[in-house]
Amino acid sequence: MNPVVRIGRIDYLNVWPVYYGFDLMGIPHGMTLHTAAPAELNGMLEEGLLDISAISAFAYAKNHKDWMLVPDLGIGCDGRVMSVLLVSTCPLEALNGAALGLSRESASAASLLRFFFWKRGLACMLDTRRVRSPEDLEGLTGGLVIGDAALCGQWREKFPYVYDLAELWKKDTGLPFVFGLWAVRREAVLQRPDALGQALSFLLMSKATGMKAMERICQRAAVEKGLAPETVKDYFTCLDYGLPPSHIRGLVHYFHCMEKMGFIDGAPEPVFLNSHAPGLAAMNFSDSERPVIPMQKCLSGARYQEKAAAGL
Known part of the structure; x- marks a missing residue:
């Protein structure tokens, strides 16, 4: 002991x-x-x-x-959390079949993103990897970024669509x-x-x-x-x-x-x-x-x- x-x-x-x-x-x-x-x-x-x-x-x-x-x-x-983001070159509804990078650092954030895809009938190719900077998503449509990297990174400079997952959850369920x-x-x-x-x-x-x-x-x-x-x-x-x-x-x-x-x-x-x-x-x-x-x-x-x- x-x-x-x-x-x-x-x-x-x-x-x-x-x-x-x-x-x-x-x-x-x-x-x-x-x-x-x-x-x-x-x-x-x-x-x-x-x-x-x-x-x-x-x-x-x-x-x-x-x-x-x-x-x-x-x-x-x-509502919004600011540090759990889906970044993408196209709107969420157009992500069917897209290749996305999935941060390996949080099980809750990853499962929450899968929930949004499941609810909307989207099938995406998810590659679990390190996601700390926009360069980590090179060649992909976008990805999930969390923590300080999401808060401090220049994601909006490269990705025109940035979704706060907690904000999406609030809109979908009305719950925290x-x-x-x-x-x-x-x-x-x-x-x-x-x-x-x-x-x-x-x-x-x-x-x-x-x-x-x-x-x-x-x-x-x-x-x-x-x-x-x-x-x-x-x-x-x-x-x-x-x-x-x-x-x-x-x-x-x-x-x-x-x-x-x-x-x-x-x-x-x-x-x-x-x-x-x-x-x-x-x-x-x-x-x-x-x-x-x-x-x-x-x-x-x-x-x-x-x-x-x-x-x-």
Whole structure:
């Protein structure tokens, strides 16, 4: 049994507020921090190389029997997201048969793009690859670009059609979209509840600290990423780092869409870890307004929504 709690961090600007406490105060004793693209973190958590990590929503749907979610911690948006883009030389409706490059870095974004093609009856040739600059899509009709590359790249200079996938989802479904979640391996909860509780408490404190320092985070991001300050502020305004009931509804609907497409065997209801679970008393959810119940009675997505709406 590894005594160190291993935590995963996405290597994108969008998680800076969540990990601000780590950046400010350093990594506490008994914890390690591993930074990588979402798809890589998905695999590390699945293989037991991490205990807690930011993960793609799609990865949770595939591994929900082995993972539990941290309440009120996610990366979602109700409309545009600015950092998950389909870029193309022709309109979306004309992409049937087109060859597109598909970023290998996010399972949620890739599955979301496939959903739009499926819904519109489009059959595209998708080549999973590195997509960081327009040159990476040379010879193709377009492709999926995500993360800082989408936010910072000069995509509109080469591609006349640029679609924000979260905005498309909102238009198609009327719902918010949740790209990222934070998950914990169930076996880690059972084997090391005290250490895990301390790590989760620090993670939530880190997020709370970041939420109070957004102006400073925006200033730093503008300098380090070479973006206009107003662009950075606009970007963070798009993002929601909680999981309000509307976002849970969007997440559950996304799971059902993935089930209809045959990508997953059954749409799971999100199950959340609880601060009152045995050994997790050190966790502090004061930043949260969502309900929690004992771990042995894990809260499903549907009941979570009902209780949250009732203010319980």
